[in-house]
Amino acid sequence: MQAVDTLLRRACEKFTDATAITAGSESVSFSALLSRAQDVADELTAQGIGPGDVVGVQGRRSASVIVAVFGVWRAGAIVMLVDDALPQGRRETMLNCGPARATVDCAHGHRVTLRPAPEGVPVADLDDEDYAYVAFTSGSTGKPKAIIGSHTGLSQFLEWQSGEFGIGPHDRFAHLTNLSFDVWFRDALMPLISGATLCIPDQQHLDAAGVREFLQSEEITGFHLVPSLGKVWLSELAQSEPMPAVRLSFFAGEPLDGALVRSWQELFPACQVVNLYGPTETTLAQHSHRVPERPAAGIQQVGPNRPGSRSHILDEHGKPCADGASGEIHIAAEHPSHGYLVDGRLVSPFVEIDVDGQRVVAYPTGDLGRRAADGGLEILGRADDQIKIAGVRIELQEVRSAIQSHPSVRDVFVCAQEDRFTKVIVAVVEGDTGAERELRDYLGERLMSVMVPAAFLFKAELPKLPNGKVDRKVLAEAARYHIEERARRAADASTAGPRGRSVAERLERIWLSVAGGGASLADRESNFFDVGGTSLTIVVLHAEIQREFGVRFPLVRLFEHASFNAQRRFLESMANEPSGRVPGAAAARGRAGRGRVLSARRTRQL
Template identity: 80%
Template sequence: MQAVDTLLKRACEKFADATAITSSADSMSYSALLARAGQVADELRALDIGRGHVVGILGRRGASAVVAVLGVWMSGAIVMLVDDSLPEVRRETMLNSGPARATVDCTDGHRVALRPLASGQEGATPADLDDEDYAYIAFTSGSTGQPKAIVGSHTGLSHFLEWQSREFGIGPHDRFAHLTNLSFDVWFRDALTPLISGATLCVPDERHLDADGVLAFLRHHEITGFHLVPSLAKVWLSAAAQTAPLPAVRLSFFAGEPLDGALVSSWQTLFPDCQVVNLYGPTETTLAQHFHRVPRDPAPGIQPVGRNLPGSRSHVLDDKGELCPDGTAGEIHIAADHPSHGYLVDGRMVSPFVELRIDGERVLAYPTGDLGRRAADGGLEVLGRADDQIKIAGVRIELQEVRSAIQSHPSVRDAFVCAQEDRFTKVVVAVVEGDASAERELRDYLGGRLMSVMLPAAFLFLPELPKLPNGKADRKALSEAARVHVQERARRAAEERATAAQEPGARGRSVADRLERIWLDVAGGGAGPLADREANFFDVGGTSLTIVVLHAELQREFGVRFPLVRLFEHASFNAQRRFLTSVTDEPRDRVPSAPATAGRATRSRVLSTRRARRRP
């Protein structure tokens, strides 16, 4: 077994004087990283925290989180990353699942503290966690209504990090952008592959960077590589119409969503010397287990995920568990030499793996739930899902978890949840049997329990959900109703845009009227009017993606520039009205010229999601 902290410590000693992590506020050498991590480890040991204990790391991406992760591992404990932008209920659910015996709060230095255990958790950490190969606990959406806690291994993580570094020649000459937030296992490759390689990890300053800001950051820091999801790439490209190419970028690793050939072609115009790599693999198998170097002239349509990493094998099986011939679709099963250890459920380990017989050999593999087929060249193509799991912005979402949260509200009698295509990406739509007047209360309730990417972008209230003769929900009819509802929202919004554009003196209308039109357009509310001007953007259907679209639209409409984070600080309609009134009254040298603002496409995406939500 190779512990991940061993790789990091080795890099810190080898590249001691080189810059490990940098931002505009601070730069940290590799030797300083090791020293600060040692201090965290010493504080944890002084509290008798070590092997078998889970330590929650609270905060956001940046140098402090990296220091804390290395420090926890040096103490012998298990890392649990908890982004401080998550709803409090979800954070507590995560911390209780270990349960976390201590926390390192990175929001203000490194505050190390024992964490009081909840009732029924008193005593030692579950014996199932007393294994030196347990490295971290990561979470994915769960079909039971609770997030799944997956215990990752040092061996598997080390194996992947070393492979990625070696396969793509990552080293001290590289500067990687650190764009992934905490609470997702992707954070580990985003932050640690560069660091075990002697590269510099560059951290953006703004928590919520818009597309223009990201591109400027990449250029200023001469970034050579990064990880991202295709939906993020689409937003970057939409903002890059007048952006000069960035030749310094040589590696971009895509994962989490289907990667389209047209996107790759556009991408290579902006990043002319960049190798695009498509990665694939679920958390249960320890990061990616497939990779594909996309050629400069990509095939049309969705790109394959290619071949297995060393020590990994994938099998496409039919409904009877038999191997599918090449070109025939079936469910993808991945057998990795170093997978995760399984799910942590009520203090015990539960295996997600199934036993297969492949050519007479016993194989333990993870049934991904993804449909795929083997291409003639031996590569793997992913075709979609065989169940209700979806991905939005690379985040795995079990629709049943969203449905469970909705049904737990007292105003709801029944609910159906599905995903529909909207203007920029998939969105979650909820069809609810209940009182439509409770929508505001229901949105607030869900906002305190679900990640923002899981929140329904639209609610359709019906007096009764349609049923089949056997009494089960008519999923086909409900999905069609949701689709029509989303299309009708889009139609009303388009009509409102057209009407507003044709009105004489439209630019002379009040800030409130212009803001209301954009809110209803971007959030999908159609022609409105907005019923409650004290509501915040998420209360009327806004999401972590569309608030960035709102940011772009407001800048274009009012001819001003301001950081995206201001919309989170001023989340309600009236707060944004007051904010826009103040910035548009400022001197004209703060306002871009007409050519600079004309033709900017709707764009950008939240890289981290903190909702400034008004509580009841």
């Protein structure tokens, strides 16, 4: 076994005084990273935390979180990332799975807090030195599934990616992934074990203009992202000057379209686009494809298996498919995860399959695929009710279960539909129309924001088949029509007559255009996310507000002023700003300018 913290320690000892992490004005050297991590480890050990213990690392994307993760591993314990942005109920559900013996609060100086074992929760025996982390995915039972990740599997992936793409001290990687996803480990740690510098934006939510400024001022050479986020960026940066410094873009989590790649290459002309594929259960990506300069039309393949991995495509009878024929993808990884943690015991998600007379242990992904002519793998969709939005794996059954648990809901059908930039979840509810706001608040306390339906369609009774089951075909068609009608209303709103004279009228037109009018704006205290907005489309909202009103302000302001009335008041207050910018914007520009000066100094010193 090779522990991930061993790779980090070696990098810290090798690159000592080089910069490991930058985050706004904070700069952390490799030697300081090791020292600070050891301080966390010593504190955990002093409080009796060690091998077999799960430790919740709580916070937001930051240098502090990376230090804590490294420190937990140095103490021999198991990491559980807990994003502070998640609803409190979901965070408690996560921490009680296992359960976590302690937490490290990264917002308050790595404060360690011991947690008493919750009553009635079986304590798992996790005393295996290869247990590295607990990651969560959406569960079909209505609760998030906890997966025990492997030190060896994660280490091998990090070393493979670093070596395969020549990543080293000459690189500066952007850290854009939040703690909610297991790919955080790839995003944050791969550059560090390579001696590269990890650059963390000083705002939690970056708009397209902020991203451009960040990439340029920090001289970023590579990053990871999901295609839907790339699509949003491109919609706002289409006329931007090319950025030749970026040499690597790793896409994963969603289908990657050739049209997106072509536009991406225009903005980043020296960039190699890489398409990665692999579920959490197999320990990060097991396939990679270097997309050519002239990508094929449509969805890009995910390429061949990386070393130590084999993928098999099986038909409905569990037999291998001929090349070119479609079936379910089963991945046999050399070092997959250790399984699901359920009621204090590990449950294997793997199955035995027969390949040419040999028994092979593999993970049934639920993805449909086929072999391309060159041996690469093409992904064709899902065989079940699982979807991905912004790279987040979502079981529609978990969403349905959460909605069904609300007392006003008699029955519900949940499906996914294509919208402007990505898929959205639509819930067709048999229940009281007037309960939508209450239902959204209820779900917001239990689900990640990306899992809350973007649109609700209420009916007095859901249509049924003769056997008594809901008519899924009719309901899916009703959901599709609802989204299309929403898009038509949005188009009408964006082109309607002369601009309203008031800030409120102009802002409402933008809201309806971007969010699609998922709910009535009669309630001006409506939150943007209550009318169908998402963390992705709020980036578009930000760009369109700035364009409409001729102002500049950080995206984070829209999260701070999330309701319609709050944004209206915010914009009205800006009317008195002679610069057309919110207070503090000049300081932000000054920080960016200083970043460019420091960048230039680094270049001269080299």
